[in-house]
Amino acid sequence: MLPENLKENAVAASLEQADSDLLLGGNTDHNELTLDVVPEKILGALQTLKGQRFERLSTVTVVDRYPMEPRFEVVYHLQSVSRNLYVRLKCRISGEKPEIDSATAVYAAANWYEREAWDLFGVVFKNHPNLTRIMMPDFWEGHPLRRDYPVHGYKYSYQSE
Amino acid sequence: MASKLSEVLGNTAAIVKGLSVTFKEMMAPTITEDYPAAPAIFEERFRGTHVLQRDESGLEKCVACFLCAAACPASCIYIEAAENTESKRMSGGERYAEVYNIDYSRCIFCGFCVEACPTDAITHGHGFETASYNTATLVMRKEQMLTQILPGAMPARPLGEGAGAH
Amino acid sequence: MNETLTPAATTEKSQHTRRMTLNMGPQHPSTHGVLRVLLELEGETVLKCTPDIGFLHTGIEKQCEALNWQQVITLTDRVDYLANLSNNLCYSLAVEKLLEMEIPPKAQWMRVLLCELTRINSHLVWLGTHALDIGAMTVFFLCFREREDILRLFEMFSGQRLMTSYIRVGGLALDPPRGWEKRVKTFMDTLPSRVDEYESLLNSNPIWLKRTKGVGRLPVEEMLEIGMTGPCIRAAGIPMDARKMMPYSSYDKFNFEVPTSTDNDVYARYAVRVAEIRESIKIVNQAMAGMPEGPVQASAPHVVLPEREKMKTQMESLIYHFKIVTEGFSVPAGEVFQVIESPRGELGYYVVSDGTAKPLRVHMRTPSFGNLQALPNLIEDRMLADAIAIMGSLDFVLGDCDR
Numbered sequence: 246m247l248p249e250n251l252k253e254n255a256v257a258a259s260l261e262q263a264d265s266d267l268l269l270g271g272n273t274d275h276n277e278l279t280l281d282v283v284p285e286k287i288l289g290a291l292q293t294l295k296g297q298r299f300e301r302l303s304t305v306t307v308v309d310r311y312p313m314e315p316r317f318e319v320v321y322h323l324q325s326v327s328r329n330l331y332v333r334l335k336c337r338i339s340g341e342k343p344e345i346d347s348a349t350a351v352y353a354a355a356n357w358y359e360r361e362a363w364d365l366f367g368v369v370f371k372n373h374p375n376l377t378r379i380m381m382p383d384f385w386e387g388h389p390l391r392r393d394y395p396v397h398g399y400k401y402s403y404q405s406e
Numbered sequence: 407m408a409s410k411l412s413e414v415l416g417n418t419a420a421i422v423k424g425l426s427v428t429f430k431e432m433m434a435p436t437i438t439e440d441y442p443a444a445p446a447i448f449e450e451r452f453r454g455t456h457v458l459q460r461d462e463s464g465l466e467k468c469v470a471c472f473l474c475a476a477a478c479p480a481s482c483i484y485i486e487a488a489e490n491t492e493s494k495r496m497s498g499g500e501r502y503a504e505v506y507n508i509d510y511s512r513c514i515f516c517g518f519c520v521e522a523c524p525t526d527a528i529t530h531g532h533g534f535e536t537a538s539y540n541t542a543t544l545v546m547r548k549e550q551m552l553t554q555i556l557p558g559a560m561p562a563r564p565l566g567e568g569a570g571a572h
Numbered sequence: 573m574n575e576t577l578t579p580a581a582t583t584e585k586s587q588h589t590r591r592m593t594l595n596m597g598p599q600h601p602s603t604h605g606v607l608r609v610l611l612e613l614e615g616e617t618v619l620k621c622t623p624d625i626g627f628l629h630t631g632i633e634k635q636c637e638a639l640n641w642q643q644v645i646t647l648t649d650r651v652d653y654l655a656n657l658s659n660n661l662c663y664s665l666a667v668e669k670l671l672e673m674e675i676p677p678k679a680q681w682m683r684v685l686l687c688e689l690t691r692i693n694s695h696l697v698w699l700g701t702h703a704l705d706i707g708a709m710t711v712f713f714l715c716f717r718e719r720e721d722i723l724r725l726f727e728m729f730s731g732q733r734l735m736t737s738y739i740r741v742g743g744l745a746l747d748p749p750r751g752w753e754k755r756v757k758t759f760m761d762t763l764p765s766r767v768d769e770y771e772s773l774l775n776s777n778p779i780w781l782k783r784t785k786g787v788g789r790l791p792v793e794e795m796l797e798i799g800m801t802g803p804c805i806r807a808a809g810i811p812m813d814a815r816k817m818m819p820y821s822s823y824d825k826f827n828f829e830v831p832t833s834t835d836n837d838v839y840a841r842y843a844v845r846v847a848e849i850r851e852s853i854k855i856v857n858q859a860m861a862g863m864p865e866g867p868v869q870a871s872a873p874h875v876v877l878p879e880r881e882k883m884k885t886q887m888e889s890l891i892y893h894f895k896i897v898t899e900g901f902s903v904p905a906g907e908v909f910q911v912i913e914s915p916r917g918e919l920g921y922y923v924v925s926d927g928t929a930k931p932l933r934v935h936m937r938t939p940s941f942g943n944l945q946a947l948p949n950l951i952e953d954r955m956l957a958d959a960i961a962i963m964g965s966l967d968f969v970l971g972d973c974d975r
Contacts, residue, residue, distance in 0.1 A: 413778075420776070420777055420778060423772075424710065427710060427769075428710070449727040449728040449731070451727070451746075452727060476897055476898045479643040479646045514646060514735065515732065515735070516737050517745070518643065518646070522897045524884070524890065530731065
């Protein structure tokens, strides 16, 4: 459902028009449009926005809200160069089985960003062409950017000396 | 054939032009520094290895408030505080730093400690030759960083025991 | 390549040439950092290219979560080591947006001036190393001569040549030093003639032209789709520049052009960057001429450290000083995506706060990461020698890419 304060917003209204079950909420804090999207429908949302001249995907990242549930927020920033607009899409997914559809089918740029998100947070992007580690070495265990992973790692701790 | 000739001529002209820059630079004044032979030149604000300052009576300025250690993003400052007594007075305040170590293998020279210091005790000097083959030698002690009292200098009031011994 | 110079035997044999896998990097001078590129070659043609990054991954985003808001500035310095002040600025702007803080005009103009100096610095390093890759060594020395002057200016302002930490949340770290106007002006007066000098060495150099013109083309739509930004996309004809599109830090009060080209090759990227140096000189001169008077730090006693004079004489200021240094300041809960134009392209900081004294998440959308992703599209089915020119033209910094 589209919240009252976003009825006037063209981008939000167009998404609502495309699929009325797509949006969970949103806000325009700090003059930035944030839309909460149902995780299962993220591909549809991206497809709709791409049709509305959002030519490029700026970044895909994850925020870990541990120990809250749903734990992970997958955050997409899209830019429309011709309309000079940014929009932020957000999907909340559980920490039990963090899975979401890969955006590579819509935006090729998502490839490395999703690999990075998988590497550092352990969020699985379904149907990604090559979901392997990108920052950490291939043999690495764990996902370092999770909140329950210590800053100094497991192997060596400066603090405990 | 004519195009070949013009290409050769064009290339020759380009080489001559390039070499003219070389010869011009040969005559120009040198802009490089003569560093290991001559001292390096720094700007006034250069952030080098730290210097611990003394006040006008020769006492240490550091009062062991731990603000520098709190401000340090690399947590490389280690302090142990001790109380000043009548017989042993090291600093102007109530306490002084009995141990003051900076680990230069971690220090990033950001200057946050200098900003944080409420008594201007810690400052950046212009020292920079800290490279070492052994990281254990990179932990600097208070004695190594404290400014020297020049021989023959007369303090405004009598120094406490231990102050200025180094 | 002049075809008459290629031995006929090689072209005939190429039908039967064995495929070869070439490991370029991680320690290779023209990968500009620790980048490994796996190239599958047939003869001299690149069939497949797989960039392997992550050698410089230092976990900066993770470390940000362990430091307080002001201390993170020192980490942003270390993201892109050729554009430190741009990273400082982007992070500061994001946090200031969360704090809803007003920055005094002098600080804003100084920030513009410093960021444009950073842009000149970064483009000079790029031009020097790119020309060196292609074989023009003199340009490298000339560019680094001017870069030394800029680094001296940074040292004069902040005390460090590279890791400046000069732009802080709430303004600048220190007042500009005495006599800075004269030093910057002297440098700015000499720079235009120096840029002419580089151009005179390259613009009509036949080797340079043959290796750059018509090399590294990619359709504009594909470039946008794969996430390329900055001078690369402007050389393809799209005037995409955050300084014009969403002006930050008073950029809307400056008069400058966004250089573009439609040739979309390595030469066009060179031409756009050199034109950008000239535009930056214009902006710096405007900033010098119209520098407002006033403080360089916002009046926000809960965030900015008090003046040293006040801190030593007033009890209240001293208490604030102790509070800010030991606890840091807390930032209202919320999230912000701040975009600025770094020398390499779109630099975005996505900062999330949960209302405490440390960030919940700092994500850096770095231009090198996006540009490097396009590398396979750019160099597959091209000659190996062109791959070097194309990689140079992307101007990536691996520290920026791996974070």
